[in-house]
Amino acid sequence: MFEKLKQSFKGLVDKISKTGLTEKDLEPLIWELQLQLISNDVSVQVAERICDELKTRLIGKESPRFGDKLTPVKNALKESIEAVMVSKNNFDLVKMVNESKSKNEPFSIMFVGINGTGKTTTIAKFARLFMKKGFSVVMASGDTYRAGAIEQLEEHARRLEVKIIKHQYGSDSAAVGFDAMQHAKAKGIDIVLIDTAGRMQTNRNLMDELTKIKRVVNPNLTIMILDSLIGNDATEQAKTFNDSVGFDATVLTKVDADAKGGASLSVSYLTNKPVIYIGIGQGYDDLQPFDPGWFAEKLIQD
Secondary structure, eight states, X not given: OOHHHHHHHHHHHHHHHTSOOSHHHHHHHHHHHHHHHHHTTOOHHHHHHHHHHHHHHHTTOOOOSSSOXXXXXXXXXXXXXXXXXXXXXXXXXXXXXXXXXXXXXXXXXXXEOOTTSOHHHHHHHHHHHHHHTTOOEEEEEEOOSSTTHHHHHHHHHHHHTOEEEOOOTTSOHHHHHHHHHHHHHHHTOSEEEEEEOOOOTTOHHHHHHHHHHHHHHOOSEEEXXXXXXXXXXXXXXXXXXXXXXXXXXXXXXXXXXXXSOHHHHHHHHHHTOOEEEEEOSSSTTOEEEOOHHHHHHHHHOO
């Protein structure tokens, strides 16, 4: 996981620890790091910000003459990485759901993203996550376009023993979400998880339909699902979806296979929205909370 990015940071730490901390010493090393970040799918803007943060923290600081010279550099690098990550402090999902329950209202989450990101499987993972915390869940099969989409969500629902609300292919996706919300209210179900059709961010008509679903359902949260393996394309997708539809947080999938890690750094900074979970496998329990401190530590550890 993130192996190439880790190697870039490790190489930088080793080189800096063997030189001084003057601007003349650091300039070529930090420029080299910036190029390596960009080659590992970190956006140019984010790479520049990390390097600027690092220079601020290092230039002019005294390097210990003896003993551990690596730790001060590692700490500065960790702080620089964390500086570009948006905190998820406001995303206590359990608290959010309980607040809705106290009002006798279901808590709804709408999931958006393009085809192939693992959106439907991620919805099933969220269902498992919430059920393990004692909440009841209903799924809404709002992808009425892709062949097999309804059956795929149905199979997840069957395995998890969760109710699914569906219409026929070609029907109004917003109506599916609306019906799921009405069902949850009538049955006292805590959470509604709404699938939507995957669509390219360049398709204006389909993006307008997402906006309609969001207007009709008025979800408590809209979560963008992104494939970490597509690098800078993930960042562009996130920016366009955020501008067109708006979302509250991101889940990165396939992180266990991501050797570069650039999307994990760039998406949060450029959308100002937190990454709240990462997918680390195909199992229903392979959904891990994402913490900027953990991520930064992971990148600089030996």
